[in-house]
Amino acid sequence: MVQGITGKEGSFHTSMMLKYGTKVVAGVSPGKGGSQVNGVPVYDTVQEATKEHEIDASIIFVPAKFASDAVYEAVDAGVKLIVVITEHIPVVEVAKFVRYAKVRGSRVIGPNCPGLVVPGESLLGILPSKYFKKGSIGIVSRSGTLTYEVSHLVGDIGQSTVIGIGGDPIVGTSLQDVVIEFDSDEHTEAIVIIGEIGGTMEEKVAQMKRDGKIRKSIVGYIAGLTAPKEKRMGHAGAVVYMGMGTFESKVESFKRANIPVANTPYEIRDILTKIIRK
Amino acid sequence: MKLYEYEGKRLFSYVGIPTPNGQVVREPVKVQGKVVVKAQLLEGGRGKRGLVRVTEDSYTTISELMREGVSIFLIEEFVPHSREIYLSAMMDRETGNPMIIASPQGGINIEESKEVKIFTIPLDRKLMRYDVDAVEKYVGVRGLEPMLEGLLRLVLEYDAELAEINPVAVTEKGPLALDSKVILDDNALYRHEDLLKQFQREKSQSDSYVELDGDVGIIGNGAGLTMATMDLVKLMGGNPADFLDVGGGADTEKVTSAIMRVGSNQKVKKIVINIFGGITRCDEVAKGILNAYTKIGKPIYVRLTGTNEEEGKKMLQSHGIKVYEDALAAIGDALRS
Numbered sequence: 061m062v063q064g065i066t067g068k069e070g071s072f073h074t075s076m077m078l079k080y081g082t083k084v085v086a087g088v089s090p091g092k093g094g095s096q097v098n099g100v101p102v103y104d105t106v107q108e109a110t111k112e113h114e115i116d117a118s119i120i121f122v123p124a125k126f127a128s129d130a131v132y133e134a135v136d137a138g139v140k141l142i143v144v145i146t147e148h149i150p151v152v153e154v155a156k157f158v159r160y161a162k163v164r165g166s167r168v169i170g171p172n173c174p175g176l177v178v179p180g181e182s183l184l185g186i187l188p189s190k191y192f193k194k195g196s197i198g199i200v201s202r203s204g205t206l207t208y209e210v211s212h213l214v215g216d217i218g219q220s221t222v223i224g225i226g227g228d229p230i231v232g233t234s235l236q237d238v239v240i241e242f243d244s245d246e247h248t249e250a251i252v253i254i255g256e257i258g259g260t261m262e263e264k265v266a267q268m269k270r271d272g273k274i275r276k277s278i279v280g281y282i283a284g285l286t287a288p289k290e291k292r293m294g295h296a297g298a299v300v301y302m303g304m305g306t307f308e309s310k311v312e313s314f315k316r317a318n319i320p321v322a323n324t325p326y327e328i329r330d331i332l333t334k335i336i337r338k
Numbered sequence: 339m340k341l342y343e344y345e346g347k348r349l350f351s352y353v354g355i356p357t358p359n360g361q362v363v364r365e366p367v368k369v370q371g372k373v374v375v376k377a378q379l380l381e382g383g384r385g386k387r388g389l390v391r392v393t394e395d396s397y398t399t400i401s402e403l404m405r406e407g408v409s410i411f412l413i414e415e416f417v418p419h420s421r422e423i424y425l426s427a428m429m430d431r432e433t434g435n436p437m438i439i440a441s442p443q444g445g446i447n448i449e450e451s452k453e454v455k456i457f458t459i460p461l462d463r464k465l466m467r468y469d470v471d472a473v474e475k476y477v478g479v480r481g482l483e484p485m486l487e488g489l490l491r492l493v494l495e496y497d498a499e500l501a502e503i504n505p506v507a508v509t510e511k512g513p514l515a516l517d518s519k520v521i522l523d524d525n526a527l528y529r530h531e532d533l534l535k536q537f538q539r540e541k542s543q544s545d546s547y548v549e550l551d552g553d554v555g556i557i558g559n560g561a562g563l564t565m566a567t568m569d570l571v572k573l574m575g576g577n578p579a580d581f582l583d584v585g586g587g588a589d590t591e592k593v594t595s596a597i598m599r600v601g602s603n604q605k606v607k608k609i610v611i612n613i614f615g616g617i618t619r620c621d622e623v624a625k626g627i628l629n630a631y632t633k634i635g636k637p638i639y640v641r642l643t644g645t646n647e648e649e650g651k652k653m654l655q656s657h658g659i660k661v662y663e664d665a666l667a668a669i670g671d672a673l674r675s
Contacts, residue, residue, distance in 0.1 A: 201562070256561070283569060294561025324569070336469055
């Protein structure tokens with residue numbers, strides 16, 4: 061289901077997702093019920109859509125002011141996976157809807173994320189599909205464009221699943237969550253983490269690896285070596301406050317957990333090749 | 339959006355955080371007795387730069403500081419105190435809950451301090467008395483409830499990304515906020531139009547430009563890719579002059595103004611542009627580059643790939659601008675030139 065399907069982004073990416081083979085069965089746009097977008101029926105409310113169709117995931121393209129409302133609506137209708145593409149949602153609102161969804165058993169990915177793709181199968185997001193190829197690497201990233209770049213660079217090995225979790229300070233699905241999923245996913249042979257300054261999710265993953273909770277090999281990359289402290293680098297998440305989440309602390313924790321760290325995105329491929337050949 | 343100290347203290351007064359008596363002035367004034375004159379700037383480190391002065395002659399002090407280019411001042415009563423502590427509140431990124439950060443030592447460089455403790459206050463409930471007890475016990479100061487309550491309200495009701503009191507002065511009459519540092523969530527400013535109006539501040543567009551010390555201008559799309567480009571320049575022996583993320587779906591105009599902004603920095607000798615088009619279309623980017631190229635007259639090294647890259651490349655090449663497939667090659671050539 062696509063919430064905000066009649067908007068410019070919503071309708072464009074619906075067509076891209078359909079082209080990729082994603083089963084988009086319904087769209088929601090208040091006041092536009094009864095119309096169609098790319099052959100997909102549009103409903104006024106999520107509840108109307110879920111009554112007519114079996115919906116296991118929703119993707120949200122609703123503008124920031126109304127995006128929280130859309131998330132609550134999806135959770136209340138029992139949608140289990142909600143991908144929030146929308147950027148610029150106030151952080152306190154995000155914290156609240158993430159909590160609400162979790163308590164009711166729904167998973168939120170994002171906000172401010174590019175979504176996810178299972179190459180050759182399904183695309184739930186805005187990722188440009190031509191850079192993905194079916195393969196064995198699980199990629200999880202906090203940055204959109206860097207996800208495309210790295211997927212492109214490891215293109216000959218291919219990816220099992222690629223997930224952009226979003227760069228906001230608070231996100232519904234963390235690096236840890238995705239790494240755990242990859243660890244038990246039979247199609248994933250090795251995991252690539254594309255991190256950046258701010259927050260401590262990378263450190264948490266490193267700790268899990270040290271504790272033996274993750275069995276598969278991980279390759280890490282952290283953007284922000286040259287980022288000055290207390291300056292926001294682009295989106296809201298990439299800022300170091302109170303010394304938490306510096307480039308150094310992330311790289312250090314990866315190294316302590318024996319997770320190889322690529323100095324540049326270009327090194328990721330070489331490291332992966334060595335790991336996979338083992 | 340970063341607030342000035344006096345703006346932050348205005349918010350403090352709204353949420354019940356006690357502050358010293360003071361007034362904001364934009365010209366030299368005479369005030370009786372011992373006062374503190376504080377230059378109102380958005381950057382930190384004022385104390386180290388001599389921009390916070392204790393004086394009995396406010397008129398002369400302000401006149402001096404005005405000659406140094408400061409235009410807004412906060413004059414406050416001098417507050418004798420025995421101790422200083424640190425308190426702040428922000429959202430905890432890991433748990434999605436608000437948290438209070440406390441240290442029994444204030445005024446210090448909190449990032450390097452070992453004595454710092456985090457108290458998480460779950461989003462589902464309000465601040466409880468036992469939370470207050472725990473913080474008070476840790477820092478060894480009583481009477482902090484109004485401050486803790488106020489800091490949390492700033493985060494939850496006023497959408498502060500960071501609400502910090504450093505230092506809190508421990509006085510005979512109770513704790514007092516000597517300084518304020520409040521950063522509002524840019525994304526929530528639309529909910530606080532009244533404050534913007536009151537402070538006569540424009541809604542700052544979440545600015546994606548950060549100036550650095552080097553001489554290589556950096557433009558990219560997406561924060562991650564742009565940071566990675568800066569890092570590559572550094573690793574390959576150069577020095578980035580800035581971070582500028584044109585964002586997703588940047589059009590011709592946005593690219594042109596980005597290049598003009600970076601190029602007009604005197605220190606910038608050359609510019610590296612790294613674009614991986616997803617939503618962003620390479621032909622739009624190329625048009626933007628061509629518009630700005632002749633005006634800035636500095637060499638530009640462009641890595642352009644992704645959506646509509648063929649059109650984009652052709653446009654640049656026909657004007658003699660070399661286009662690279664690979665960011666490493668583009669940066670390498672830029673650094674060697």
